Each structure stands twice: as structure tokens, then as C-alpha cells.
Amino acid sequence: MRVLLCLVSLPHSFTAISSLLASWAQLKGKRVISSGTKDCKLISHSPLQQKVLERLEPLVGKNFTAEDKASNESYTYVFQLCGDAGGAPNAGVIQVDKKIPKTTVIGKYTHTQAIGGSDWVMLIYTNGEKYDTHCNKEERKAIIMISCDRNVKVSKLEVGLEDREKEEDCFYLFELDASSVCPVIESKLSTGSIILIIGFSLLAVYLVGGFLYQRVIVGAKGVEQFPNYAFWVEFGNLAADGCDFVCRSRKREESPAYRGVATDNLQEEPEERDDHLLPM
Numbered sequence: 001m002r003v004l005l006c007l008v009s010l011p012h013s014f015t016a017i018s019s020l021l022a023s024w025a026q027l028k029g030k031r032v033i034s035s036g037t038k039d040c041k042l043i044s045h046s047p048l049q050q051k052v053l054e055r056l057e058p059l060v061g062k063n064f065t066a067e068d069k070a071s072n073e074s075y076t077y078v079f080q081l082c083g084d085a086g087g088a089p090n091a092g093v094i095q096v097d098k099k100i101p102k103t104t105v106i107g108k109y110t111h112t113q114a115i116g117g118s119d120w121v122m123l124i125y126t127n128g129e130k131y132d133t134h135c136n137k138e139e140r141k142a143i144i145m146i147s148c149d150r151n152v153k154v155s156k157l158e159v160g161l162e163d164r165e166k167e168e169d170c171f172y173l174f175e176l177d178a179s180s181v182c183p184v185i186e187s188k189l190s191t192g193s194i195i196l197i198i199g200f201s202l203l204a205v206y207l208v209g210g211f212l213y214q215r216v217i218v219g220a221k222g223v224e225q226f227p228n229y230a231f232w233v234e235f236g237n238l239a240a241d242g243c244d245f246v247c248r249s250r251k252r253e254e255s256p257a258y259r260g261v262a263t264d265n266l267q268e269e270p271e272e273r274d275d276h277l278l279p280m
Contacts, residue, residue, distance in 0.1 A: 036057055036060050036082065037050075037053040037054055037056060037057055037060060037081070037082050038082075039082040039083065039109065040053055040081075040082040040109045040110075040112040040114075041109070041110040041111065041112060042112050042113070042114070043111055043112065043113055043126070044113075049113070049114040049115075050114075051116075052114040052115065052116035052121055053082075053112075053114050055116065055121060055180060055181055056081055056121060056123070056146065056178075056180060056181070057180070058153075058154070058178070058180045059081045059146075059154060059178060059180065060081050060082055060083065061080075061081075061083060062080065062081070062154075063078055063079070063080050063085060063086065064078070064079045064080070064154075064156070064157035064176065065077070065078050065079075065157060066079075066156070066157040066158055066159045066174065067159075068159045073097070073099075074097075074098050074099065075095050075096065075097060075098070076095075076096040076098060077093060077094070077095055077096070077106075077157070077159060077172075077174065078093070078094050078096065079092065079093045079142075079144060079157055079174060079176075080092060080093075080109075081109075081123070082109050082112075083109070086103070088103060088105055090105075090108045090109065090110045091105045091106075091107075091108055091109075092106075092107050092108055092109035092112070092125040092142065093105075093106040093107045093125055093128075093142040093144070093172070093174070094106060095172075104128075104129050104140070105128050105129050105140070106125070106128040106129070106140045106141070106142040106172050107124070107125025107126055107127065107128045107140065107141055107142035107172075108125055108126070108127045108128065109125060110127070111125065111126040111127035112124065112125060112126075113126070116181075118183050119147065119148035119181060119182055119183055120145065120146065120147050120148060120181060121146045121181045122143060122144070122145055122146075123143070123144040123146065124141065124142070124143050124144075125141065125142040125144070126139065126141045127139055128140030128141060128142065131164065131170070134164040134165075134170065135164050135166065135167065135168060135169075135170035136167050136168055138168055138169075138170065140170070140171075140172065141169075141170065141171045141172070142171065142172045142174065143171050143172065143173050143174070144174045144175075144176060145160070145173065145174065145175050145176070146176045146177070146178055146181055147175070147176070147177050147178075147181070148177070148178075148179070148181050148182040148183070149177035149178065149179060149182070150179050150182050151179075152177055152178070152179060153178070153179055153180075154176070154177070154178045154179075154180075155176060155177035155178070156176075157174055157175075157176050158174065158175040158176070159172075159173075159174060159175075160172075160173030160174055160175050161173050206227065207227065209227075210226070210227020210228065211225055211226070211227060213227070214226070214227060214229075
């Protein structure tokens with residue numbers, strides 16, 4: 001009877017497992033699909049700030065963690081660009097208290113400001129949870145300073161400071177280095193220089209490859225190892241003929257100091273005969 005019940009319940013079990021796998025696949029697919037920096041909602045939308053965010057596109061979808069060990073309190077901070085930091089909905093930066101434990105949202109990527117320079121980007125997340133006693137109980141704010149460093153793709157997140165000893169405008173400062181915010185190095189070579197470099201490179205490949213082919217495959221010796229030797233010799237001869245034709249095509253004028261002698265005034269000398277010298 002138990003075997004029969006198991007057999008009856010198997011199809012339902014397979015159906016349940018299949019539905020769970022399908023749901024998991026859909027959730028996994030949703031996590032993979034990302035609209036990039038477009039998930040960040042700018043407080044005051046402007047094309048300039050959107051371009052600044054696009055410079056940070058390589059950092060999307062990554063959690064950056066930092067430990068704050070400077071104070072007596074032990075906190076862990078998690079930052080994510082235009083994504084849920086540590087899985088907290090709409091949180092760009094969170095603070096995790098290990099002792100309690102407790103998670104505090106410092107700033108949300110749904111309230112973003114982006115300021116950029118030539119080699120840096122300042123990302124500001126506002127609308128965080130309110131302070132309990134500090135800063136006149138205003139909302140928390142996170143500032144992430146991302147600087148240029150060509151030697152690393154992205155560095156570790158560092159905790160700068162928490163400025164909360166005032167009445168208003170308090171903030172958390174974080175520092176991060178990335179190569180994506182570095183300015184593009186423009187090539188100083190002109191178009192003519194690039195063409196010459198390409199031309200000399202092709203010429204070197206032609207000479208070296210042709211020399212090796214003539215020597216190894218054909219078995220040529222001496223100057224015949226030069227690639228297409230007969231063609232270049234003929235080309236040189238044709239070039240010389242062309243130069244001679246262009247440069248020496250006009251007839252030269254005879255110098256007045258040297259004039260030819262007229263042959264009409266010359267008298268024919270009598271032919272000397274030496275028959276009488278022969279022995280009779």
C-alpha cells in the first residue's frame with residue numbers, strides 16, 4: 001500500500017520540483033539581466049550626470065565591502081553601483097553592525113547625484129535612514145569618491161570618514177580607485193606618421209619573408225635571394241630609361257667655339273702607289 005502511495009505521489013513531486021526549478025531559473029535570469037547605470041535614479045536628471053554614470057558602467061553588479069576598524073564600533077559597509085547593496089532593496093550603501101547584528105541603509109541609488117571631473121567621479125547617495133541622535137536626526141548620506149588609477153581595474157573599498165559631529169549635512173565618505181574613470185589617452189601620431197609606420201612594417205615583412213622564401217624554398221644564393229629580384233632589376237632599368245628620357249630629351253646646342261670642318265673644301269690626296277717597290 002505504501003509503495004502504491006509513493007508511486008501515486010511521484011508525479012506530484014516531480015511537478016513540484018519542476019515548478020521550483022523553473023521559478024529558480026526565472027529568478028536567476030532576472031538577476032543576470034541588468035539595465036546597468038540606468039537603474040540609478042538621478043535627483044535632478046541631466047544628460048551630463050547621465051554621462052558621468054556611464055563612465056562607471058564596468059562597476060555595475062558588484063558588491064564592494066569595507067571594514068571600519070578605526071572606531072570602537074565594528075561596522076562593515078557594502079556598496080553597489082545602481083544595485084541592491086547586500087540584497088537590501090534600493091540601498092546603494094548599507095552599514096552592518098556585527099554586534100547586534102543590524103543593517104542600516106546609508107544611501108539609496110534611487111536618489112543619486114553624479115559629479116565628474118577629468119580623472120574622478122563623485123557619487124552621492126541620499127535618502128538614507130535617519131540618525132538616532134546625531135545631525136539633528138537628518139537622513140544619512142553616502143559619498144563615494146572614485147579616482148583614476150590605470151594600474152588596477154578596480155581597487156578595494158576604503159572607509160574615509162563619517163562626518164556626523166554637526167547639526168546638518170552629515171555624510172559618510174568612501175574611496176575607491178578604478179581605471180574606468182581615467183581619461184582616454186589620445187594618440188599623438190598624425191595620419192601621415194601612422195601611414196608611414198604601416199608602410200615600413202609591410203615593407204619589412206615583405207623583405208624578410210621574401211628573403212626566407214628565396215633562400216629556404218627556392219634555394220637562391222647571393223643577390224638572387226632578394227625577393228622578386230628580376231622584377232626590381234627591370235623596374236630599375238625602366239626607371240633609369242624614364243629619367244633619361246625626361247631629363248635628356250632636348251637636343252644640346254653646339255658651342256660656337258667648336259665648328260665642324262666642311263668636307264667639301266678638302267681635296268682628295270693622290271693615292272700613292274708602291275707597285276715599283278715590288279721585285280720584278
